[in-house]
Amino acid sequence: MIKEAHIGVGISGLEGRQAVNNSDFSLGQFRFLARLLLVHGRWSYFRMSRFLRYYFYKNFVFTVAQFWFAFYNGGSAQTDFDPLFISFFNVVYAFLGIVIVGIFEQDVSPRLSMEFPKLYMAGPQNRYFSYKGFIFDLLRGTFHSILMFFGLILSVRLAGNCGADGRDQVDLSSFGVQLSFACVVIVNLQLALEIKHWTWLHVVGILLGPVAWIALFAIIYNWEDWFGLQFVSRFYGSYDAQLGSGFFWAIEGILISICCLPNLYSLGWSFNFLPTPVDCAIKMQKKMHSAGEKWTTIWDDAVRAKKNN
Numbered sequence: 001m002i003k004e005a006h007i008g009v010g011i012s013g014l015e016g017r018q019a020v021n022n023s024d025f026s027l028g029q030f031r032f033l034a035r036l037l038l039v040h041g042r043w044s045y046f047r048m049s050r051f052l053r054y055y056f057y058k059n060f061v062f063t064v065a066q067f068w069f070a071f072y073n074g075g076s077a078q079t080d081f082d083p084l085f086i087s088f089f090n091v092v093y094a095f096l097g098i099v100i101v102g103i104f105e106q107d108v109s110p111r112l113s114m115e116f117p118k119l120y121m122a123g124p125q126n127r128y129f130s131y132k133g134f135i136f137d138l139l140r141g142t143f144h145s146i147l148m149f150f151g152l153i154l155s156v157r158l159a160g161n162c163g164a165d166g167r168d169q170v171d172l173s174s175f176g177v178q179l180s181f182a183c184v185v186i187v188n189l190q191l192a193l194e195i196k197h198w199t200w201l202h203v204v205g206i207l208l209g210p211v212a213w214i215a216l217f218a219i220i221y222n223w224e225d226w227f228g229l230q231f232v233s234r235f236y237g238s239y240d241a242q243l244g245s246g247f248f249w250a251i252e253g254i255l256i257s258i259c260c261l262p263n264l265y266s267l268g269w270s271f272n273f274l275p276t277p278v279d280c281a282i283k284m285q286k287k288m289h290s291a292g293e294k295w296t297t298i299w300d301d302a303v304r305a306k307k308n309n
Contacts, residue, residue: 009033038120039113043106049128050194051102053137058094058187060141061148065179068149080149080172082235084220085180092212093184097191097205106197108281119277127276144190144259148182151258155251173238177217182252184213186259193264196282 002008002022010023011030020026027033069080079086085093113119122128152175188209195202221239242248271279 009036034117035110035114038117039110042113042120042123045123046107046128047102047105049133050105051098052129053133054098054101054191056134057137057141057190058098059090060138061144061187062089062094062183064142064145065149065183068145078172080176081180082173082176082220084216085176088212088216089183092216093209094187096208097188097202100201100205101191101195104197104199104201105195107278108285112281112285116277116281119281122276122278140263144186147259148179148186148255151255152178152182152251155254171238173235174242176235177221177238177242178248178252180217181210181213182255184209185252185256189256189260190263193260193267 002010002019007025008023009025009027010017010019010021011027011033012020025036027036066079066081069078070076108119156175188206192202192206195206217239221235221237270276271282275283
């Protein structure tokens with residue numbers, strides 16, 4: 001039975017260690033099984049669901065944005081992103097944040113998880129990962145890629161071909177810098193909006209993408225054969241030209257806001273007006289923390305109300 005189960009749990013007891021030796025997890029006492037399921041098991045399902053759904057979302061934003069560009073280049077092999085950006089996207093720009101979430105994220109505290117076992121039903125009911133959620137993330141990624149790509153195309157056409165300095169601002173390198181920055185910031189902000197348990201590791205993971213984009217692009221796009229290394233990017237000079245342009249910051253701010261504000265509004269609406277059991281537990285947890293010394297009384301009242309119901 002232990003070998004046939006998805007996750008085998010063995011209890012170390014008087015009957016011997018055969019079950020323990022064939023299990024994935026070993027417990028010293030049967031009462032520890034509740035914490036394994038209600039806390040760590042539920043957290044594991046929650047983290048893995050967030051990890052998988054986000055990976056599909058961010059790769060759709062990144063990949064489909066190149067698909068739209070194919071209509072503009074006649075189906076050639078030309079891409080709108082710098083090849084170095086394509087190589088670094090999944091290993092630097094959108095990497096650490098979701099790894100931190102997949103390891104350390106938690107929605108409610110262990111104490112609340114133990115006191116309200118109903119929260120465990122999110123797993124059997126597939127609330128965090130389902131076909132509906134999967135399709136939603138694919139559509140959301142596609143929609144954000146449309147907003148990014150065609151929003152930049154429209155803004156450049158409305159602004160005209162020349163910037164305030166008289167230079168052309170619709171070349172491929174400038175467009176690639178604009179699109180890549182919007183892509184990095186949007187996918188990291190989307191993850192930040194859904195984090196429920198912030199630590200300094202989460203902050204570092206979210207900021208790494210935009211900071212790495214600024215740092216690496218500043219080096220790559222301004223490389224002048226330093227240290228005897230012969231390397232010239234085809235996007236040379238476009239970094240300084242774009243970051244020093246008011247048009248760049250204006251259009252980036254507009255596109256990022258358009259992509260992120262609907263998700264922020266949706267999360268706030270559902271949390272306040274269509275709360276799930278987990279949302280109710282989060283509200284109770286925040287109320288306990290804000291109450292300070294009175295949190296014990298609030299906790300006892302909540303447990304008493306749950307038992308009465």
